[in-house]
Amino acid sequence: MNLIERRKRLLGRHVTTFYDDPFAPVRGEGVWLFDADGRRYLDCYNNVPHVGHCHPRVVDAIARQAATLNVHTRYVHDGVVEYGERLTAKFGHGLASLIMVNSGSEANDVALRMAQAVTGKTGIIGTDNTYHGNTAAVSQLNATKVPVGGYGDHVRQVPAPDNLHPVGGSRAEQAEAFCAGIETAIAELEASGHGVGALIICPYFANEGFPTLERGFLDRAIAAVRKAGGLIISDEVQPGFGRLGSHWWGHERLDFAPDIVTLGKPMANGHPVAAVVTRPEVLEAFQDVFKYFNTFGGNPVSAAAAMATLEVIEDEKLVKNARDVGAYALEQLQGLSGKYDVIADVRGAGLFFGVELMQGDEPASDLALRMVNEMRQRGVLLSTVGRFDNALKIRPPCVFSRQNTDLLVSVMDDAFAAVLK
CATH class of the missing domain: 3.40.640.10 (Type I PLP-dependent aspartate aminotransferase-like (Major domain))
Structure with missing residues (x-):
């Protein structure tokens, strides 16, 4: 019996795993999480490690x-x-x-x-x-x-x-x-x-x-x-x-x-x-x-x-960092909105922001879920939020940088191209 099956048996089959391919990190450092194979993932979701994993x-x-x-x-x-x-x-x-x-x-x-x-x-x-x-x-x-x-x-x-x-x-x-x-x-x-x-x-x-x-x-x-x-x-x-x-x-x-x-x-x-x-x-x-x-x-x-x-x-002046990097992130994400019609709104404050997706007049909930899973496969972790779970929720540790933002936006661009083709 593998770890996922053991987990379901012990904790219940409805316990949250976030992704279609459940993620099992073994180590964290700053804005990064690492799996057992040493691959690193940019953590754009976890607000618990506010000052970075394992500070x-x-x-x-x-x-x-x-x-x-x-x-x-x-x-x-x-x-x-x-x-x-x-x-x-x-x-x-x-x-x-x-x-x-x-x-x-x-x-x-x-x-x-x-x-x-x-x-x-x-x-x-x-x-x-x-x-x-x-x-x-x-x-x-x-x-x-x-x-x-x-x-x-x-x-x-x-x-x-x-x-x-x-x-x-x-x-x-x-x-x-x-x-x-x-x-x-x-x-x-x-x-x-x-x-x-x-x-x-x-x-x-x-x-x-x-x-x-x-x-x-x-x-x-x-x-x-x-x-x-x-x-x-x-x-x-x-x-x-x-x-x-x-x-x-x-x-x-x-x-x-x-x-x-x-x-x-x-x-x-x-x-x-x-x-x-x-x-x-x-x-x-x-x-x-x-x-x-x-x-x-x-x-x-x-x-x-x-x-x-x-x-x-x-x-480490993390409140100021949240303000400055967050403003930069919103600006970069807004640049994607002209490229993909499904992006209906980009909004947020500090290091708590997101992208709401619509297909016509309907919330694009399925697309948002596909995006979350696609980005997980590409090494970026985020989630969904909202009444219809059609908004990508981005809430990284507050040590997030402009360089991290550039990676997030680049991967999101590629993920949109992949799921919309």
Whole structure:
């Protein structure tokens, strides 16, 4: 029995493998992954190794701390305090307290409970094409699979913004139409007795296909939620830590003030670390209502990994790199749009961008999947995203360079030529 069959037998046949020919890397370095034959692949997808695969400073920090001490957080250790102070200094809006956890799913689960504790209300609003994790609570928000028994009566999903199919029929009307969806959800939750506990949103609308939105896009929707007594949760698991180039956090880019921010994937460059950042009074209310303890959240090794990652982002100026290389990448990819009619839109921010494909008036979902597999065979790894999975999703480590971009665009050009012939 080969590795793939053993994997299916052990983990289940539906476990994701991304490609028709599953990829099995054995080593990583910077923006590269290597297979057992030594062939290297340009990683244009993984945002977990935010500062590059196996960054030596992060590896060294983990090894040194693991060789010294690792305990749970009921013992006092300066590592988590020092890291938390450095991290929260990156936030405004009074977001000066945090809880350390192990994954974005846990972070969002805790954030929802914080909103319940503060408001006394259970209603949650998200979009109709989102993902916020896999705990029982946050799986109620996921658009791809309906929970057993259907969505809870306390959950409302509003139409997500979109570039090619904007809510309200036009890009100019989209913010107002999105707000109207929020207001409808608020009215329904209040009529049902749940009330509005929180609006949870990715400020980049990453899983929705990262539409191009102006600063202030959410202002009216947020005002409506706050008027109803709800809190605003900004899920920064994908856009956070400078990936968007212009700011450290996605909510800064859209110019709104969240009550709670959730962090995860890239926080410690692959070590399982996540956090919930909020105002002190929100944390206090949560701790008054819920007895919460996390064995591994904020342990010394995790704190060391996260601190090293934060320092690398600062020292290597990776936010600026994301801005500069991302702008160059968009320019180069836009050059392909005149060559291939199937490219309907090229968009993004920093090192989080993509190419949406259409065939006539129909989303080119099958073509996008063929492109992903063709590029994998040619040594470039990416994926798809969006309501119809018809957009190529490009989200590389933040050490990505112009040279890497040139390779990406060259391979994409060749892949389009191959799949369209």
